[in-house]
Amino acid sequence: MGKKENTGIEKKNFFSFKNIFQIFLVIILFISLSFVVSVNLPCSFNMTKKIVYITYGSNLKKISQNLAENKVIKNKFLFELYMLITGAYKKIKAGEYKFSGYDSIRSVAVKLKKGDVVKYKIVIPEGSDINEISEILYINKLIDREKFLKLTSDKVFLNKLGVKYKNLEGLLFPDTYYFVIGEGEEKIIKTMYERFKEMVKVDLNKYYNVYNYNIRGYNLIKLASIVEKESKLDEERPMIASVFYNRLKSKETYQRRLESCATVRYALNKRYGALSNRDLKVNSPYNTYIIIGFPPTPICSPGLKSINAVLSPAKTDYFYFVVKGDGSHNFSSNMEDHLRYKKLNKVKK
Numbered sequence: 001m002g003k004k005e006n007t008g009i010e011k012k013n014f015f016s017f018k019n020i021f022q023i024f025l026v027i028i029l030f031i032s033l034s035f036v037v038s039v040n041l042p043c044s045f046n047m048t049k050k051i052v053y054i055t056y057g058s059n060l061k062k063i064s065q066n067l068a069e070n071k072v073i074k075n076k077f078l079f080e081l082y083m084l085i086t087g088a089y090k091k092i093k094a095g096e097y098k099f100s101g102y103d104s105i106r107s108v109a110v111k112l113k114k115g116d117v118v119k120y121k122i123v124i125p126e127g128s129d130i131n132e133i134s135e136i137l138y139i140n141k142l143i144d145r146e147k148f149l150k151l152t153s154d155k156v157f158l159n160k161l162g163v164k165y166k167n168l169e170g171l172l173f174p175d176t177y178y179f180v181i182g183e184g185e186e187k188i189i190k191t192m193y194e195r196f197k198e199m200v201k202v203d204l205n206k207y208y209n210v211y212n213y214n215i216r217g218y219n220l221i222k223l224a225s226i227v228e229k230e231s232k233l234d235e236e237r238p239m240i241a242s243v244f245y246n247r248l249k250s251k252e253t254y255q256r257r258l259e260s261c262a263t264v265r266y267a268l269n270k271r272y273g274a275l276s277n278r279d280l281k282v283n284s285p286y287n288t289y290i291i292i293g294f295p296p297t298p299i300c301s302p303g304l305k306s307i308n309a310v311l312s313p314a315k316t317d318y319f320y321f322v323v324k325g326d327g328s329h330n331f332s333s334n335m336e337d338h339l340r341y342k343k344l345n346k347v348k349k
Helices: 002-014 017-040 060-069 076-086 105-114 130-139 145-151 155-161 185-199 217-230 234-248 261-268 304-311 335-345
Strands: 050-054 095-099 120-123 176-179 207-210 213-216 320-323 329-332
Touching: 017 105, 050 060, 060 076, 076 105, 095 105, 120 130, 130 145, 145 185, 155 185, 176 185, 207 217, 207 304, 213 217, 213 234, 217 234, 217 261, 217 304, 234 304, 234 320, 234 329, 320 335, 329 335
Parallel strands: none
Antiparallel strands: 050 095, 120 176, 207 213, 320 329
16 A cells, blocks of 8 residues: 555656646757757858848748748748747848858848848949940849939939939949949939039039139039040149130130030940041030030039039130040140141041
8 A cells, every 4th residue: 555655646746836847947948959059050061152132022931931942041940930039030131142051040140130231342433424334233233224224314203312404414423332232223323323412512503603604513513524524634634624614715606615526425325436527517415516505414424533623624725625646635725726736646536
């Protein structure tokens, strides 16, 4: 009888609340420890880089499926559970990510939460026009070129930016940018226009008295864009600017034509090759051999050196310049010398 009683007491003690609770704690501790270890272990110890693009609006299920298909993670359930427990699923940022087998679930989550996306270094050279800018961005797979070009002259979009002009030509600042695939055309354009406003200390609607000539800020950018295209040497930019100011101030109507080959090239979209006499007669509001004063918009995005040149031109009596073989120019104040320099340098427009 004593043995039976002892057996009963043992069973009662084993299934006591205290024992069950302790066992439960051990199980929870084991599961927790296993979870912590699992989310911190590298997925495969493989150095192979994996590029994964997380699209805008993707939910957690779709993201985990994407990562699993690209072998960035092995256990979708564990990944989703970790993202839910930590709240990281609410802060996932879209974009292109670079992973390796050394990434753990935790490090993958951290990258997604921080938005540690691949950024592409994009250099927009000074003197690039909108078509050239779109070409650079398109080659780097950052934009839909047609959409980008359409936006740069879309009135509704321009109003959102506070731009009251025909298009954004000349107002997308030439600089080095770091863009993310998937940012979209609107954001990229806005970034470049904001950089213009930050770097160019010119009020487009204000009038400035430069070289005894009243010129509107927007026309300053137009003139700077022409100087940008006509100049190869920084030290000549203020001199070339002075030529155009001297023309604009001339009492003779015919001399107020800027006569810039760069504007004709823009009108014809002819970047290379000689310009013919027929080219110089093209009927376009950008042909400064025909129109008096400024074209409707800038012809490219000028750099700060060209903008500063039109703000502080050299003081000269020059009305003409002719390019030499080394990219520098001969300047002259009369047609006789100008024609002599043209003959000397055998100029091809």
